[in-house]
Amino acid sequence: MIQLDNVHKAFGEKRVLRGVTLEVPRGESMVIIGGSGTGKSVALKCILGLVRPDSGTITLDGQPVDKGDRDDFLARFGMLFQGAALFDSLTVWQNVAFRLLRGNQKLPKTQAREIAIEKLRRVGLTPETADLYPAELSGGMQKRVGLARAIAADPEVIFFDEPTTGLDPIMAGVINELIREIVVEMGATAMTITHDMTSVRAIADDVAMLHDGVIKWTGTVVEIDSCADPYVQQFIHGRAEGPIEAVR
Ligand SMILES: Nc1ncnc2c1ncn2[C@@H]1O[C@H](COP(=O)(O)OP(=O)(O)OP(=O)(O)O)[C@@H](O)[C@H]1O
DSSP states (O other): EEEEEEEEEETTTTEEEEEEEEEEEETTTEEOOOOOOOOHHHHHHEEEEEOOSSSEEEEEEEEEETSSHHHHHEEEEEETTTOOOOOTSSHHHHHHHTTTTTSSTTOOHHHHHHHHHHHHHHHTTOOOGGGGOOGGSHHHHHHHHHHHHHTTTSSSSSESSSTTTTSSSHHHHHHHHHHHHHHHHOOOOEEEEEEEEEHHHHHHHHEEEEEEEEEEEEEEEEETTTOOHHHHHHHHHHHHSSSSSSSS
């Protein structure tokens, strides 16, 4: 379980997180929604220990995230970044196997390649893709490679940062479905940040709405349509009018 308790983070005068409290039970898929610049990425970075909160606590299975060995800690996470973020100079399989070829649990090259090919297959790519370079792939294929890389080391927790940005609606739907299937079959805990309500409905068990530095609402994905919270209502219907200011 991931637990954030009263987490604060400011950058200079800008108070981004102002007391974020959130629980993500093990094996659940939590999607965080909220407008641009509300601090969704900062919250994920705090969990990963890439940004240090000013106050509050964050634990993974009861252990503070800023204690213990960094390599061992990060080995428990998989991440799919916006735009896939592949390394241009590495082949597809080397991208997928990136973590397997480094760190405390480094594997021999042949074994890492075999795992990479198996993960590529899982995301719908053939073994022939393995020796191509990212620039030779379409955006949708690159996203699949990013997903294969995120799951390569069988992580306990997977973070998805805007997983469908830049994809057409059909490809976005395919990636959403793939994410959902993989998270369920791995039994992984997933945290996703997105603006895309189609992703929310496809991926989430639970949804949390971040606004003004706090979690304004949290509930199950089934509850979201009937929830009366004006922030959630404005967000899910994409209305310019409402408590969330459209000018930022
Ligand atoms: N390292 C940093 N230094 C200074 N300001 C930062 C830093 N990281 C984030 N911020 C600021 O914190 C705010 C929240 O940023 P964040 O990237 O978390 O937003 P977000 O909710 O993920 O937005 P988006 O949906 O647009 O990606 C922004 O105003 C951003 O400029």
